[in-house]
Amino acid sequence: MAEEKKMPGALRAPGAGFTRRTFTLGALGAAGLVALGAGAKIVPSKTLLRPPGGQDEVTLWGNCLHCEKCREVCPKGAIGPTHLEDGILNMRTPSMDFKAGWCDFCTNETDGPQCVKVCPTRALILPAGAVLGNTETCEVGNIVLGVAEVNRDWCLAQRGMGCHECVDACAFDALELGYDHVPVVDAERCNGCGACENACISLTAGAIAPGATDRAIVVVPLS
Amino acid sequence: MNENKTKTYRLRMIAMLAVLAVVAVGYFAAGGIGNLCGIGFESITLLCPLGALLAMVAEKTAIPAAVVSVLAVLVICIVLGKVFCSWVCPVHFLSGSKRRKEFRACAANTRKDGEIGGSNAPADAGALTEQEKTALSGCSSCAAPCGKSRGVKIDSRHGILAAALGSTLVFGFPVFCLVCPVGLTFATVLLVMRLFAFGETTWTIIAFIALIAAEVVLLPRWCAKFCPLGALLSLMSGLNRTFRPHLNAEKCLAESRGASCDLCVRACPEGINLHDIAAGETTLADCSKCRACADVCPERAVTFPLLAPKAAGERAATPAPAELDEDLVFAEGAGTDR
Known part of the structure; x- marks a missing residue:
């Protein structure tokens, strides 16, 4: 592909304008880019929690130019940068950071999710017929960022401490206390807004369960 | 004369640092200024012309903001030439x-x-x-x-530009953006800021700095021999x-x-x-x-x-x-x- 395109270039600028060295560097660089593209596709990348409208990862990878605008405008500060550890393709794309904030789908903004609004390349774009979660009316919507999962070993309620922070935080009635007072997720009503993960205190000082490496309730991507 | 020489260099350095500072402040303000991959206020954004082209190639559709950005950069190039390279781009320095x-x-x-x-x-x-x-x-x-x-x-830059477009077409995502030293510089600024602000540690910082160093120091003359963005701007500046x-x-x-x-x-x-x-x-x-x-x-x-x-x-x-x-x-x- 690259070589084809290079040939007219070589013909157009004869003599000192296009030396063997120039050609070698160009060919090396071109080959490097093709290898990088193939490599990035082959190396598996983690499925991540995306801002609303970013659920189609292929579109997100194709269109995201890493301008960081969505992260900046998020009123809840819930969008974080993605690191190399999450896969080469995901590098610098937006992902949800529910430790820092949670997504209320910009219920109180008049023009919908701000991240979708500012995205210049439509990498974040709501599909036709999208219904957003509404924290005021408890409507769940059909834009699902992920689903919450409770780790009973790390949950304070499991240890009889009577904690129900996550249940109180949930705006969509997707959490309730089970028979043993440990929160249970209603997967039908959970849209992965992350309010529960954001509210969970299981990793704060004095509340840490032995061996816990994450909060007791976390939102995971849909499989 | 010596003074004069450093004067323009300093002026350029100040211009570049000013852009860097605006972006860095924007990273922690809610204005949505963005970075050089896409810079502007609210929903008005000037995209990197190469990124805009690559995104459209990847999706095989015309993206309004991308088309406008490419045309805007074309106008800038016709009037001012490749000014971006020496007055704004941190990699040039x-x-x-x-x-x-x-x-x-x-x-x-x-x-x-x-x-x-x-x-x-x-x-x-x-x-x-x-x-x-x-x-x-x-x-x-x-x-x-x-x-x-x-x-x-x-020259070789234009070959790499063609390869950037070609690989994006084949693989369906802007391949060059992953290694673009301009974008990586701004990403590094963000990560360093987050490191100090939130104590967020990641290997990515070291990887990015290593990649920028490899491109700029190890490769012979990145700007003159490799940069596809410079190649695109030179093509656009042909009319300048x-x-x-x-x-x-x-x-x-x-x-x-x-x-x-x-x-x-x-x-x-x-x-x-x-x-x-x-x-x-x-x-x-x-x-x-x-x-x-x-x-x-x-x-x-x-x-x-x-x-x-x-x-x-x-x-x-x-x-x-x-x-x-x-x-x-x-x-x-x-x-x-x-």
């Missing part, structure tokens, strides 16, 4: 420092030569000018014809006719008195030979208006007028219409073919 040092060393030597040539000139001015004229009538540095003096010289460097042949030591002065040629980070554009690595389309040539010239023979004076004749003349059209077609082809 990173890769320039090495070259500047080696250049300074030889600048001192050549300046001496230039002065000697200048003082000797009046004695045998006639003979030297004749010699010089015959020497300059052909190509001064090589016997064979060596490329064009107008339009855009296609304003603020082009103009060599005043009467003042120039080499042209008027035959001194062996090539300070402006060595100073040019873009590889332009103002004495004989055909002999240079690139043409005036690649001029990033950094004013290094103007600042280094002992006779102040290089100026950047709004429009080159007509008397300049063949040196800074406007290209023949046919060649102009050819360039236009090529620039458009690179933009829309893929």
